[in-house]
Amino acid sequence: MNYTTAAYGAWQSPITAASIFEASDNVSYLSVENNQLYFVESKASANGKNVLFKLSPQNTAVQLTSNEESVRSRVHEYGGRPYLVDGDDIYYSQFADQKIYRISQNSTPAAITEQNLRYMECIADQKNNRLICVREDHRGIGEPINTLVAISLSDTNQETLLFSGSDFVSAPHLSPDGNSVAFITWSHPNMPWDDTQLRVINFTEDGSVANIVEVPQSGNVSIRLPHYSADGTLYFVADFENWWTLYRVDTLSGKPQKVLDKEIEINSYGIEDNNNGIIAYSKEGVDHIARVNLATAEMTNIGNTFSSADSISVANDRVYFRASTPSSGNAIYQLVDNSYEKIYQPSGPVIEKNFLSVPQPIEFPTGINEIAYGFFYPPQNNDFTGAKDTLPPLIVKVHGGPVGATDSSLNPGIQFWTSRGFAVFDVNHRGSTGYGRAFRKKLYPNWGLVDVEDASNGVKWLASEGFIDADKVAIRGGSAGGYTTLAALAFQNVFKAGTSYYGISDLGVLAGDTHKFESRYLDQLIGPYPEMKNIYDQRSPINSVQNITAPLLLLQGLDDKVVPPNQSELIFNALKENCIDTAYIAFEGEGHGFRQPANNIKALNSELSFYGQVFGFVAAGNIEAVQLISCDSSKLVD
Structure with a gap:
């Protein structure tokens, strides 16, 4: 085949920012009610809003809410399942005012709750004609108050x-007889993956609270996903022994009883019947669907592996789940017996095989006799090749969380880079989810140290293997990944450029200026504040800004309540004073994570223009140049 030789980064590609974001939809929050599948789909055509759908018998999506409203909760700021279907009635959280709205038999939506209250994960208590919901009360002064409430449907x-x-409070689940509700609680400074409690409310005949029981636990343990089976057995996922695996509450002792003794991380599960369950689990960077015999603990994998699998929802004669692969983004699958098939794929860019970079899972040495993980994407474009005796530039992508994780799912944003001649390294640093509690805990209290070290050591390993040009390495990330990006530039000399999407620059400011859910998170990641203010200061990039000599692009939503805009503005102003090439682009109407297609397109194209200027190539296509500022003109003297 005839290739055109061109500088890495300058290759022409059919994968444009517009093709990625103008028709890039995603499905989430699958649930089955009345044997009917419902789900939320974020719609690019609705400017990133979340729309509620149900799946028809022909596996087509039937829209239930309008494109003018967004079905999305802001409880804990990140939200949870924002809707409930109960018979002919649909209840959902409207993002704009966070009230619950009811649609009854195609009627006009009507609010049933008040201002300054937020709700998520509602369940129907038909026995008492009410909803049971997680509520977050913002009517007072100070931190909002999270509780479990019942909303009368009279x-x-x-x-x-x-x-x-x-x-x-999170994850309520009602027993089949309606006499009990199980739910999860936790308190500062813990996060839900640190130390949580499984509680059960037992009701009297009139629906009043008879008593509240806490399921016994020993030491810190993260308990998740309580779920009653048809026979009233309460199941849950917990990491008592390092891995998030399946347990149940023993009916005689009331104590946890392990169901599945496997070193796997269960992402989701559903109970098919009193004898069998379906689980989605992660192991060594890939996901599986499996059937578990609840009596014998026998586990049988079903079909091939996935990049990700979750959101299991059980119907009468089938099971639905969400999954992705390296060549396909999130889609809805249907499992019948031991066979599954994809039945609904939301709109998204179609990437031809000739332009598809296949992720390569890697392990690399780091720390002191430790390892970290990631996925390496080599450049891929059948029309172009790099100049002789040159190697591709590398973009290191750092996930948010920071105890989140990346996987090998098709990510058109990564393919945008690889089809232009970049290599991409998507890193799962120590602290990432999916490798057990012990690996996850390696980030505590070492945030800003081990994540930065792993990003840097991954680059060194790739360079030693001859995969990349070590003199052309950029790092990018959003939120916590944005902090790692800024810290890597301030405390390492590996990276020649960086892009921070709403990243954290001053940890002390963040400790006193963020939302309730994460307001004590730094106690775990670093230590209590202000008692350990000196450590906060040491690890804050803003306090070592003089060490940042690589060009930096900052992208920020002005409505961000998680990482306020002043975090990006602080670093931008400091770099201008130090005459380091920088640019700051702010987006009105965007919060923590950009949703509007036009803004995502501008952000990605600006990043491409930025790397072109830094690494010395001209980006293909009609890309508007981002204007880099090298000095604060007000500080210059003639």
Whole structure:
């Protein structure tokens, strides 16, 4: 085949920012009600809003809410399942005002809750004609109050407090007889992956609280996903022994009883019947679907592996789940017996095989006799090749969280780079989820150290293998990944450029200026504040800005409540004073994570223009040049 020789980074590609974001939809929050599948789809055509759908018998999506509203909760800022279907009634959280709205038999949506209250993960308590919901109360001064409440479905819509006293509440699930509800709680400074409690409220005949029982646990353990089976057995996922695996509450002792003794991380599960469950789990960077015999603990994998798999929802004669592969983004799959098939794929860019870079899972040495993980994407474009005796530039991509994780799912944003001649390294540094509790805990209290070290050591390993040009390495990330990006530039000399999407520059400011959910997160990641202010200062890039000599692009939403805009503005102003090439692009109407296609397109194209200027190539296509500022003109003297 005849290739055109061109500088890495300058290759022409059919994968444009517009093709990625103008028709890039995603599905989430699958649930089955009345044997019917419902789900939320984020729609590029609706400017990134979340729309509620149901799946028809022909596997087509039937829209239930309008493109003018967004079905999205802001409880804990990140939200949870924002809708409930109960018979002919649909209840959903409207993002704009966070009220719950009801649609009854195609009627006009009507609000049933008040201002300054947020709700998520509602369940139907038909026995008592009410909803049971996680509520976040913003009516007072100071931190909002998280509780479990019952909302009467009579004309009054009166709310009754069922549980309070912990800082956070999530994941209620009602027993089949309607006499109990199980739910998860946790309190500062813990996060839900640190130390949580499984509680059960037992109701009297009139629906009042008879008592509240906490399922016994020993030491810190993360308990998730409580779920009753048809026979009333309460199942849950917990990491008592390092791995998030399946347990149940023993009916005689009331204590946890391990169901599945496997070193795997369960992402989601559903109970098919009293004897069998379906699980989605991660192991060594890939995901599987498996059937588990709940009595014998026998586990049988079903079909091939996935890049990701979750959101299992059980119907009468089938199971639905969401999954992705290296060549396909999130889609809805249907499992019948031991066979599954993809039945619904949301709109998204189609990437031809000739332009598709296949991720290569890698392990690399780091720390002191430790390892970290990631996925390496080599450049791929059948029309172009790099100049002789040159190697591709590398973009290191750091996930958010920071205890989140990346996987090998098709990511058109990565293919945007690889089809232009970049290599991409998507790193799972120590602390990432999916490799057990012990690996996850390696980030505590070492944030800003081990993540930066792993990003740097991954680059060194790739360079030693001859895969990349070590003199042309950029690092990029959003939120916590943005912090790692800034810290890597401030505390390492490996990276020649960086792009921070709403990254954290001053940890002390963040400790006092963020939302409730993460307001004590830094106690775990670094230590208590202000007692350990000196450590915060040491690890804050803003306090070592004089060490940042590589060009930096900063991208920020002005409505961000998680990482406020002043975090990006602080670093931008400091770099201008130090005459380092920098640019700051702010986006009105965007919060923590950009949703509007036009803004995502501008951000990605600006990043391409930025790397072209730094690494000395001209980007193909009609890319508007981002204007780099090298000095604060007000500080210059003639």
